[in-house]
Amino acid sequence: MSDVATTESRARAAPTSGLDQAVERAAAALRGDQRADGHWCYELEADATIPAEYMLLQHYLGEIDDELQRDFAVYLRATQGEHGGWPLFYGGDADLSATVKVYFALKAAGDPPDAPHMARARAAVLARGGAAHSNVFTRIQLALFGELPWTAVPVMPVEIMLLPRWFPFHLSKVSYWSRTVIAPLLVLMALKPRAQNPRGVTVHELFAPGTQAEPPRASGSPWAWLFNRIDDVLRRAEPRMPAGPRERAIDAAVSFVVERLNGDDGLGGIYPAIANSVMMFECLGYAKDDPALKIAKSALRKLVVRAPGRSYCQPCLSPVWDTALAAHALLEAGGRDNEASARRGLDWLVPRQVLDLPGDWAVWRPRARPGGWAFQYANAYYPDLDDTAVVAMALDRADRLKWREPVARAAEWLLGMQCKTGGWAAFDADNEYYYLNYIPFADHGALLDPPTEDVSARCLSLMAQRGDKGEAFARGLDYLRRTQLPDGSWFGRWGTNYIYGTWSVLCALNVADIDPNDPMIRRAVSWLAVKQRADGGWGEDGASYWRGRPRGEGKASTASQTAWALLALMAAGEVDNPAVARGVEYLVKTQQPHGLWDEAWYTAVGFPRVFYLRYHGYRAYFPLWALARYRALRTGARRTTYGM
Numbered sequence: 076m077s078d079v080a081t082t083e084s085r086a087r088a089a090p091t092s093g094l095d096q097a098v099e100r101a102a103a104a105l106r107g108d109q110r111a112d113g114h115w116c117y118e119l120e121a122d123a124t125i126p127a128e129y130m131l132l133q134h135y136l137g138e139i140d141d142e143l144q145r146d147f148a149v150y151l152r153a154t155q156g157e158h159g160g161w162p163l164f165y166g167g168d169a170d171l172s173a174t175v176k177v178y179f180a181l182k183a184a185g186d187p188p189d190a191p192h193m194a195r196a197r198a199a200v201l202a203r204g205g206a207a208h209s210n211v212f213t214r215i216q217l218a219l220f221g222e223l224p225w226t227a228v229p230v231m232p233v234e235i236m237l238l239p240r241w242f243p244f245h246l247s248k249v250s251y252w253s254r255t256v257i258a259p260l261l262v263l264m265a266l267k268p269r270a271q272n273p274r275g276v277t278v279h280e281l282f283a284p285g286t287q288a289e290p291p292r293a294s295g296s297p298w299a300w301l302f303n304r305i306d307d308v309l310r311r312a313e314p315r316m317p318a319g320p321r322e323r324a325i326d327a328a329v330s331f332v333v334e335r336l337n338g339d340d341g342l343g344g345i346y347p348a349i350a351n352s353v354m355m356f357e358c359l360g361y362a363k364d365d366p367a368l369k370i371a372k373s374a375l376r377k378l379v380v381r382a383p384g385r386s387y388c389q390p391c392l393s394p395v396w397d398t399a400l401a402a403h404a405l406l407e408a409g410g411r412d413n414e415a416s417a418r419r420g421l422d423w424l425v426p427r428q429v430l431d432l433p434g435d436w437a438v439w440r441p442r443a444r445p446g447g448w449a450f451q452y453a454n455a456y457y458p459d460l461d462d463t464a465v466v467a468m469a470l471d472r473a474d475r476l477k478w479r480e481p482v483a484r485a486a487e488w489l490l491g492m493q494c495k496t497g498g499w500a501a502f503d504a505d506n507e508y509y510y511l512n513y514i515p516f517a518d519h520g521a522l523l524d525p526p527t528e529d530v531s532a533r534c535l536s537l538m539a540q541r542g543d544k545g546e547a548f549a550r551g552l553d554y555l556r557r558t559q560l561p562d563g564s565w566f567g568r569w570g571t572n573y574i575y576g577t578w579s580v581l582c583a584l585n586v587a588d589i590d591p592n593d594p595m596i597r598r599a600v601s602w603l604a605v606k607q608r609a610d611g612g613w614g615e616d617g618a619s620y621w622r623g624r625p626r627g628e629g630k631a632s633t634a635s636q637t638a639w640a641l642l643a644l645m646a647a648g649e650v651d652n653p654a655v656a657r658g659v660e661y662l663v664k665t666q667q668p669h670g671l672w673d674e675a676w677y678t679a680v681g682f683p684r685v686f687y688l689r690y691h692g693y694r695a696y697f698p699l700w701a702l703a704r705y706r707a708l709r710t711g712a713r714r715t716t717y718g719m
Contacts, residue, residue, distance in 0.1 A: 097663045101699035102408045104670030106416045113419035115401045116394035117692030123154045123161045124173045127180035129388040134183050137271030144184040146386035151177050159195030164617035164677035164687040171203040172213040183276040205283030211518050220270045229515035230309040233265040236327035247438045250524035251457045251502040255343030258331045259355035268358035291515045298513035306515050335456050341374025344451035345391045349374045392451050397692045399466045404696035408703040429455045440504050443491025446484035464533040468718045489534050497550035498526030499534040521682035527568035528558050532579035536718025539586040563598030571678045572619045573626040578639035581646045586718045591648035600647050604654050611661035612637040620683035634672035635693035638701035650708045659705050662698050671695050
């Protein structure tokens with residue numbers, strides 16, 4: 076079967092005018108958000124920790140913008156949960172580390188500790204054992220301000236920068252985001268600078284008695300026992316490290332950062348790495364007008380959103396991802412204006428393909444030619460496999476002949492990045508050194524970048540869309556078969572969660588011409604049907620990333636997750652399934668007058684159980700995509716198979 080319901084015999088009556096109007100309003104709204112040069116870039120919102128860290132960074136540097144502090148404080152107060160703390164995602168449980176950082180930031184901004192919201196936050200922290208039980212990155216923040224001794228932080232000697240690649244720990248053996256965060260952080264942990272903190276803000280009240288000096292400990296594996304012993308040894312040896320190797324290691328860390336400084340898009344294009352680079356340059360005594368320090372600070376400012384009542388800092392920018400997905404949605408909607416708008420977006424994307432710089436990924440894949448796209452405006456050392464597959468599929472779909480070369484280069488690079496398991500990761504290949512998750516520093520559980528079902532599905536989709544069904548394709552398909560869960564769903568690493576993973580895989584299986592009656596597809600369809608909510612939509616929250624929590628369920632339906640479920644069902648040949656009609660009805664009736672959908676829920680992920688994301692563009696392009704596909708399938712207008 077080449078596509079979902081592609082023959083005239085599956086076509087039904089023309090869609091209602093309500094559906095047509097919904098598609099046209101959504102497409103017009105999406106076109107209206109396009110920038111003058113052809114691209115889209117929506118806000119990307121994380122939890123409250125990023126704006127809190129930005130505020131505290133100003134106090135660390137002694138460069139306090141009082142107006143920004145006031146504006147950010149408004150945002151932070153508005154995001155406090157009913158439990159008194161701050162969650163990692165909208166409607167989630169209070170998170171200890173997030174609450175500690177936000178309380179500290181609000182107090183630094185001038186909120187009195189006896190204010191009701193501060194008292195509730197403090198009670199939430201103490202009820203969870205106090206600030207000393209925060210995660211490693213929060214402990215480091217507290218140590219920089221002198222609120223915790225450095226003995227309460229895992230030992231990470233800067234001499235790590237001098238280790239050979241064969242050593243069990245090496246920067247090339249952790250994920251891209253980890254190495255860009257760690258390299259400047261190692262300098263800070265070696266020099267142990269103290270925040271300027273000109274207003275002398277402290278948060279002693281967040282600590283339970285007798286907990287401040289306790290070192291962190293890993294648990295759950297013999298590896299944890301070993302790394303705890305290594306941490307004990309390093310803790311005693313670190314103050315006595317020879318000066319010569321230490322200086323060379325600091326120089327190596329600085330060289331790593333400067334080489335990847337990435338203009339005003341910043342180190343790795345992500346807030347934590349950029350902020351660490353600023354603090355590193357400062358503690359090394361760089362002049363205020365030094366180009367490296369100035370450009371790093373410029374990268375931070377680029378992440379700030381200023382709007383009445385909701386000023387905050389983004390974790391990074393998402394123009395390539397937004398532009399590629401917006402183009403797919405408009406191509407699906409069809410029509411001269413939509414297709415012209417999509418092509419303008421694709422024209423903007425093409426020159427941003429990284430063709431001449433082997434990034435960090437080349438350490439383990441030296442024979443692969445560069446050919447990917449980054450997620451941000453620029454991040455040449457770290458192209459994203461997921462973005463690359465999505466961009467290439469859009470280019471191939473819009474004009475196979477015109478964009479044959481960039482698509483071929485993208486496919487070649489992705490093929491070179493396939494992991495031994497048959498799957499694909501986001502930025503690296505075979506980054507599966509799982510023992511490293513047991514070092515005390517890695518309590519966030521996000522040190523690595525292993526292959527995942529959603530990224531693998533996208534890479535497989537591109538191969539199938541291009542007709543490349545050789546050995547690599549077979550290995551990728553086998554990976555997806557092996558990773559299906561017994562209930563019929565697939566895990567979603569970069570989107571929440573099993574709805575996202577199942578959508579990703581079913582789209583790949585469709586374009587791969589897998590029989591819709593294949594048992595794995597039938598199990599997935601049954602699972603999606605069961606997870607539909609009473610209002611006709613689908614919704615899943617970030618709690619599903621914790622073991623034992625329900626999969627595919629949440630407190631409310633969302634437009635983007637409903638769209639994923641609909642696209643998944645239609646990819647499985649279920650356009651006539653009553654669940655699809657109910658889902659379409661949900662989207663039509665919840666569309667707002669401006670043409671988009673309201674969506675406060677976080678439906679994406681940075682790091683499961685640690686860091687969640689809300690793409691403001693998801694409410695724009697995914698519902699449009701689902702409604703337009705439904706219209707095309709019901710009228711028999713869709714005949715060509717695409718990978719998404």
